[in-house]
Amino acid sequence: xxxxxxxxxxxxxxVANVGRSRGFLERWxxxxxxxxxxxxxxLSLDVFxxxxxxxxxxxGFCAVGIVLIWGYGGILSLGQGVFFGLGSYMMAMFLKLxxxxxxxxxxxxxxxxxxxxxxxxxxxxxxxxxxxxxxFHHVWFTLPAIVLLPALLAFVxxxxxxxxxxxxxxxxxxxxxxxxxxxxxxxxxxxxTGGVNGINDxxxxxxxxxxxxxxxxxxxxVTCVLLLACVAVxxxxxxxxxxxxxxxxxxxxDRVRFSGYDPALxxxxxxxxxxxxxxxxxxxxxxxxxxxxxxxxxxxxxxxxVIYAAVxxxxxxxxxxxxxxxVGAAKTFxxxxxxxxxxxxxxxxxxVVVMFLPDGLAGLIARVRARRSKAPTPATAPLATATGVxx
Amino acid sequence: MTVDMFAMQAFTGLSIFTILMLMALGLAIVFGLxxxxxxxxxxxxxxxxxxxxxxxxxxxxxMPSLMDAYVFVGIVLAFIVxxxxxxxxxxxxxxxxxxxxxxxxxxxxxxxxxxxQVFRQFIxxxxxxxxxxxxxxxxxxxxxxxxxxxxxxxxxxxAIVTAAVVYMILFRTRAGLRIRAVTQNRVMAGAAGIDTARxxxxxxAFGCGLAGIAGSSFTxxxxxxxxxxxxxxxxxxxxxxxxxxxxLLGTISSAFLIGQMQSWFEFGLGGSMARASILAxxxxxxxxxxxxxxxAKVRR
Numbered sequence: 077x078x079x080x081x082x083x084x085x086x087x088x089x090x091v092a093n094v095g096r097s098r099g100f101l102e103r104w105x106x107x108x109x110x111x112x113x114x115x116x117x118x119l120s121l122d123v124f125x126x127x128x129x130x131x132x133x134x135x136g137f138c139a140v141g142i143v144l145i146w147g148y149g150g151i152l153s154l155g156q157g158v159f160f161g162l163g164s165y166m167m168a169m170f171l172k173l174x175x176x177x178x179x180x181x182x183x184x185x186x187x188x189x190x191x192x193x194x195x196x197x198x199x200x201x202x203x204x205x206x207x208x209x210x211x212f213h214h215v216w217f218t219l220p221a222i223v224l225l226p227a228l229l230a231f232v233x234x235x236x237x238x239x240x241x242x243x244x245x246x247x248x249x250x251x252x253x254x255x256x257x258x259x260x261x262x263x264x265x266x267x268x269t270g271g272v273n274g275i276n277d278x279x280x281x282x283x284x285x286x287x288x289x290x291x292x293x294x295x296x297x298v299t300c301v302l303l304l305a306c307v308a309v310x311x312x313x314x315x316x317x318x319x320x321x322x323x324x325x326x327x328x329x330d331r332v333r334f335s336g337y338d339p340a341l342x343x344x345x346x347x348x349x350x351x352x353x354x355x356x357x358x359x360x361x362x363x364x365x366x367x368x369x370x371x372x373x374x375x376x377x378x379x380x381x382v383i384y385a386a387v388x389x390x391x392x393x394x395x396x397x398x399x400x401x402x403v404g405a406a407k408t409f410x411x412x413x414x415x416x417x418x419x420x421x422x423x424x425x426x427x428v429v430v431m432f433l434p435d436g437l438a439g440l441i442a443r444v445r446a447r448r449s450k451a452p453t454p455a456t457a458p459l460a461t462a463t464g465v466x467x
Numbered sequence: 468m469t470v471d472m473f474a475m476q477a478f479t480g481l482s483i484f485t486i487l488m489l490m491a492l493g494l495a496i497v498f499g500l501x502x503x504x505x506x507x508x509x510x511x512x513x514x515x516x517x518x519x520x521x522x523x524x525x526x527x528x529x530m531p532s533l534m535d536a537y538v539f540v541g542i543v544l545a546f547i548v549x550x551x552x553x554x555x556x557x558x559x560x561x562x563x564x565x566x567x568x569x570x571x572x573x574x575x576x577x578x579x580x581x582x583x584q585v586f587r588q589f590i591x592x593x594x595x596x597x598x599x600x601x602x603x604x605x606x607x608x609x610x611x612x613x614x615x616x617x618x619x620x621x622x623x624x625x626a627i628v629t630a631a632v633v634y635m636i637l638f639r640t641r642a643g644l645r646i647r648a649v650t651q652n653r654v655m656a657g658a659a660g661i662d663t664a665r666x667x668x669x670x671x672a673f674g675c676g677l678a679g680i681a682g683s684s685f686t687x688x689x690x691x692x693x694x695x696x697x698x699x700x701x702x703x704x705x706x707x708x709x710x711x712x713x714x715l716l717g718t719i720s721s722a723f724l725i726g727q728m729q730s731w732f733e734f735g736l737g738g739s740m741a742r743a744s745i746l747a748x749x750x751x752x753x754x755x756x757x758x759x760x761x762x763a764k765v766r767r
Contacts, residue, residue, distance in 0.1 A: 084640020114554075146569075152569040152572065209740050220682065237753075237754065240754060241757065242753065242754075242757045244568065244569070245504050245568050245569065245572065246708060246753075246757075248504075248569065248572060249701075249704050249705070249708055249754065250750055252701055252704070253701055253704075253705055253746045253749065253750060254746075254750070256701045256742075256743075256746055257743045257746045257747055260739050260740075260742055260743040260746075261739075261740070261743050263739065264737070264739035264740050264743065265740075296542040375697075375701065379573075379576050381572060383573070386573065416584065416587075416588060419580050419581065419583060419584035419587075420580075420581055420584055422577070422580055423577040423578065423579075423580035423581035423584070424577065424581065425577065426573050426574060426576055426578075426580070427560065427574050427577040427578060429573075430562070430563075430564070430567075430570045430573050430574040430577070431563065434567075434570065438659075444669075
């Protein structure tokens with residue numbers, strides 16, 4: 077299907093924060109978010125709720141990455157759960173090895189079996205630590221690996237595909253298959269990955285007890301600062317010339333190619349950046365929730381992450397954070413009150429946002445503002461090219 | 468490995484192939500020809516399976532004497548129910564999103580979640596099993612060591628018939644001609660007097676109906692649950708992409724290849740790792756042949 081459509085996009089410009097006049101909310105969106113996250117939430121929530129917020133915010137990292145690659149790059153990745161999972165599992169491996177070494181009961185267990193293995197390996201009668209677990213004894217391997225490994229994987233995969241001009245929905249399906257692969261492997265290789273149960277039961281990070289309230293609050297702030305840093309990096313990228321090329325690729329890839337750029341390189345780079353964001357989010361998630369689980373790796377969570385970005389507005393980095401927190405809060409609300417309606421809610425959310433709010437909350441704000449100032453309503457322009465063009 | 472084992476393994480592959488093909492045929496029309504990503508295709512399959520289940524229950528209760536014939540009624544009903552649903556879906560949702568394929572993906576994903584919950588809440592949260600009819604029980608004893616289950620043989624026949632019918636409709640009827648015309652050049656087809664919107668709706672409904680048939684035949688092999696569709700959707704998409712979109716023959720061949728691979732890999736690696744390695748293999752192959760294995764060499 078050949079559907080090239082010129083994007084007529086005052087709406088795009090308005091939401092993309094590059095437009096003419098911007099409202100108060102749009103101009104100060106980053107500052108407002110920072111105040112909300114760093115002051116308003118910690119002052120108004122108890123430690124338990126703050127922990128929940130931190131959990132949603134860790135998923136927000138993925139949503140910020142999705143805004144970058146989907147909203148501005150036109151690449152819909154249904155595999156952000158893979159990178160989230162990689163970060164999450166790498167951190168969990170480190171924490172598990174640390175707690176296995178420190179825990180007295182684990183040591184008793186290990187002296188009994190004659191080896192110091194994580195408990196789930198002992199249960200699955202694994203005899204020796206797999207070689208790829210070994211480096212995760214060291215924090216100075218783990219932390220760089222959380223950033224670099226997913227980036228490398230993402231870049232190689234994306235560059236290979238984009239160079240062959242596999243794009244649009246085909247790339248989405250490939251990322252979908254990728255998340256299927258990782259979750260199947262994790263569940264299948266129970267002995268070395270923890271299987272369905274995931275990796276859990278660890279308490280300390282470099283000797284600091286992660287269960288203490290004080291540490292939890294500190295972790296919340298670490299999460300917020302890193303998340304804000306990711307948003308800032310995203311903004312910097314989009315405002316740089318790289319961002320301009322990226323948007324140009326999204327809207328008319330062949331023209332950019334004819335101008336002498338290599339679109340594959342740009343797209344793969346941004347894809348790798350989004351992968352790093354997700355991986356950092358995954359690592360923070362594991363530290364705060366105390367769990368790395370295949371249920372956050374597979375297809376369902378990966379697609380759910382896209383709705384976070386879509387609710388916030390696919391063109392708004394800041395909006396993605398709100399989207400993640402709002403949808404996450406809604407999920408908690410439903411599971412606490414009426415579980416069976418959660419699936420309806422999220423299902424309807426997918427349909428409604430796509431059909432009526434293609435620019436999400438950020439688009440809604442822009443639309444309301446435009447109506448109030450009696451300017452020609454911009455946000456009604458069809459959202460055609462932003463979503464990539466089918467072959 | 469003995470000849471018997473070899474034959475049984477190949478037959479298992481053939482059986483997986485037929486299910487994959489039945490599912491992928493519908494998707495090949497919806498995705499391959501129309502370019503619509505329908506993530507709810509798996510749930511349509513489940514809908515077909517539940518329709519068969521309902522038909523079986525109805526026959527069991529009211530017409531036990533005709534129980535042997537319910538299979539055919541179930542297949543026809545499954546086709547009708549899912550294609551009507553598909554028609555409404557196209558009119559109510561898909562047609563607004565033709566120019567936004569990635570958004571179609573998300574919207575139909577939402578729909579699939581809703582349908583799953585509907586199945587769970589109003590039919591059964593557990594998996595349901597359809598009673599096997601008497602003439603499909605047992606197996607055909609080819610030789611001493613080779614026994615081919617009749618139900619699987621029946622599905623193979625059904626798959627061949629379905630594929631033939633799809634081929635006939637697409638390439639030998641007026642309606643098929645219209646579908647192909649709209650696929651190849653929408654604007655020109657419209658200019659030539661074809662009602663493209665109507666063709667879209669009907670071909671979408673037809674593709675969905677095929678999913679219903681796939682679901683109906685699926686009930687003869689395994690039980691159906693609310694998430695049955697979701698388990699198969701990725702594999703089905705992979706079959707279509709691997710075979711080369713826009714090529715029915717490619718879809719069938721790739722379903723055959725993947726079915727056989729699944730059967731043989733399972734023999735060596737176990738079920739889940741077989742699936743994972745096939746998916747990885749397909750991604751690797753797509754790198755070398757981005758348009759699929761059997762892509763038609765056309766200028767775009």
